[in-house]
Amino acid sequence: MNLRPYATVLLLTTSLLAACGAAAPSTSPSAAGSAATPAFAAAAPSGSAAAKPSGASPAASKPAGPAASAAAKPAASGTTAVKVGATWTSFTQMPFFYAIERGYLAKQGLSLEQVTIPLSEQTIAPLTQNQIQVGAAGFGVSLYNAVSRDISLYMTADNGSATGTSSAAIVVRKALADQIKDYKDLKGRKVALSSKGTSIQVTLAKALQAGGLTFNDIDVVSIGFSDMVPALANGAVDVALLTEPAIAQGVANGTLSVFKWTDEVYPNQQFNAVLYSPQFAKTPAAQGFMTAYLQGVRDYNDVIRGKGSMDDFARIGAKYLPVKDPALYKAVHQIGIDPNGKLQLGPMQQDIDFYISQGLMKDKPDLSKLVDNSFADNAVKELGPYK
Numbered sequence: 001m002n003l004r005p006y007a008t009v010l011l012l013t014t015s016l017l018a019a020c021g022a023a024a025p026s027t028s029p030s031a032a033g034s035a036a037t038p039a040f041a042a043a044a045p046s047g048s049a050a051a052k053p054s055g056a057s058p059a060a061s062k063p064a065g066p067a068a069s070a071a072a073k074p075a076a077s078g079t080t081a082v083k084v085g086a087t088w089t090s091f092t093q094m095p096f097f098y099a100i101e102r103g104y105l106a107k108q109g110l111s112l113e114q115v116t117i118p119l120s121e122q123t124i125a126p127l128t129q130n131q132i133q134v135g136a137a138g139f140g141v142s143l144y145n146a147v148s149r150d151i152s153l154y155m156t157a158d159n160g161s162a163t164g165t166s167s168a169a170i171v172v173r174k175a176l177a178d179q180i181k182d183y184k185d186l187k188g189r190k191v192a193l194s195s196k197g198t199s200i201q202v203t204l205a206k207a208l209q210a211g212g213l214t215f216n217d218i219d220v221v222s223i224g225f226s227d228m229v230p231a232l233a234n235g236a237v238d239v240a241l242l243t244e245p246a247i248a249q250g251v252a253n254g255t256l257s258v259f260k261w262t263d264e265v266y267p268n269q270q271f272n273a274v275l276y277s278p279q280f281a282k283t284p285a286a287q288g289f290m291t292a293y294l295q296g297v298r299d300y301n302d303v304i305r306g307k308g309s310m311d312d313f314a315r316i317g318a319k320y321l322p323v324k325d326p327a328l329y330k331a332v333h334q335i336g337i338d339p340n341g342k343l344q345l346g347p348m349q350q351d352i353d354f355y356i357s358q359g360l361m362k363d364k365p366d367l368s369k370l371v372d373n374s375f376a377d378n379a380v381k382e383l384g385p386y387k
Contacts, residue, residue, distance in 0.1 A: 001044075007096065007136040009042060010386065015154040016200035031076065034167070036216065037125075051088050053234045053315070071332070073116040079111040081110075081111050082110055082112055082113065082134060082280070082289055083113045083115045083131070083134070084115065084127060084132065084134040085132035086114070086115075086116075086135065086136040086137065087118065088114050088320070089224045089321060090321075090337055091334055092160040093136060093157065094316070095135070095159075095299070095315060096293065097298040097317070097320045098295060098296035099295060099296035101319075104293075104295040104366065105289070105292045108288030108289065108291060109288065110285060110288055110289055116135070117306075119131075119137060119139040120140075121143075123135040123275065126154055127277045128277065128278070130279040133279075133280035134276060135275035136259075137269055137275065138198065138272045139199075140197045141198070141361055144355065144361060147365035147367075148364075153370070154275065154278065155273045155275055156275065156276050156336050156371075156372055156376060157273065157293065157343065158270070158272075158274075158343050160271040160272030160336070160337055161272075161336050161338065161343075161344050162262050162268055162271070163337075164263060165335065166333060166335055167332065167335040168242065168247075168261070168271075168335070169247055169258045170203075170204070170207055170240075170259045170265065170315045171237075171239070171241075171242050171258055171259060171263070172238060172241075172256060172259050172385070173232040173233070173238060174234065174255060174257055175235075177257035182238070184211035184212060184213065185187070185305070186211055186213060186217075187213055188217070188219075188237060189218055189219070189238040190218075191218045191219065191237065191239040192221050192231055192232075192240035192243075193221070193222060193240075194222070194224060197355060199243050199269060201267070201354075203265055203269060205333075205354055206266040209311075210265070210273055216368050221236070221237050225238070225242070225246075228242055228246070228247075229242070229255055232256050241262075242256075244332075245323060245383070247333070248333075261333065263336070268344045270347050271335065274290075274337050275304075290341070290379045291382055291383065294341055294379045295381075297337050297338075298381040298383075299335060299342065300334075301339045311326070313329060341379065341380070357384060
């Protein structure tokens with residue numbers, strides 16, 4: 001398989017896991033620090049972020065800061081530019097790229113201005129201040145604690161869940177593949193985990209529970225994602241919770257084997273979501289944006305279900321994402337995104353219960369204050385059922 005250079009794979013892996021609510025390597029600011037001083041900047045991909053089929057010119061990319069507009073602004077093309085905060089290096093962002101490339105946003109009179117946010121927890125502050133109108137991010141303790149403090153924002157649609165497929169897995173170093181065949185075989189192993197208080201910690205807890213184990217039965221090693229594959233290769237750790245495309249790369253070069261994909265460990269776990277600022281949610285553009293997004297989600301689903309063009313998927317992805325090798329797009333497992341935008345509230349509640357049991361949260365947030373299904377529901381009424 002003709003894979004991209006290792007550095008590119010590590011870059012995308014780190015960003016994918018950050019999108020799942022996990023912390024980046026140690027050079028990144030703490031969650032507490034990022035909440036006070038969010039570090040993010042506007043960024044444009046190699047292609048225009050404006051909807052090209054309309055002939056519109058891209059909205060200008062400007063650093064977002066305290067002086068950012070309190071509302072989505074009209075772009076020079078006459079469309080309304082919506083600032084969307086994300087890592088912009090994750091496969092979970094493919095629906096946005098489809099919405100750009102296929103003119104779904106332009107049809108709604110909208111264009112998309114990309115704002116790069118390295119870590120998911122850094123999405124909360126700029127959303128509440130309407131420095132960005134939309135966030136596409138992973139979430140965990142930071143978001144739930146914000147809701148408990150009555151910080152207002154809205155979770156409006158699925159942007160990544162273990163619904164029938166997953167892009168993350170528990171992997172083992174190749175030499176142990178014949179020894180770790182059941183969940184109980186994780187006992188006594190050194191397990192790489194990037195952070196606490198995120199969805200991946202809950203996934204690992206579920207795996208341990210399935211084997212009659214707890215965190216006391218393993219040796220958790222906290223390391224950055226970019227160090228996990230080398231740590232598996234040199235035997236520093238036995239097991240890691242990793243994501244694509246590093247999984248495909250590690251399997252191909254003989255470094256690791258997949259033990260369990262996360263949709264096997266914890267079906268329907270909610271990893272990522274689309275978030276709206278409270279100001280944006282009150283505007284007509286909020287509904288139009290959701291309709292365009294779900295059209296992109298459905299195109300994405302067509303591909304991962306074998307009904308759409310993988311060549312087109314790779315072409316669009318390579319235009320916007322760091323990975324440029326078409327073969328890699330065909331090799332990786334993709335995360336599930338519900339074609340109707342449905343959020344998995346049951347698993348979200350299970351995650352909250354786990355965080356409280358581990359002392360990572362004190363108060364149980366009221367999910368009815370956070371989740372607003374109305375935008376996705378209205379879009380589905382307009383688009384019809386997914387087929």
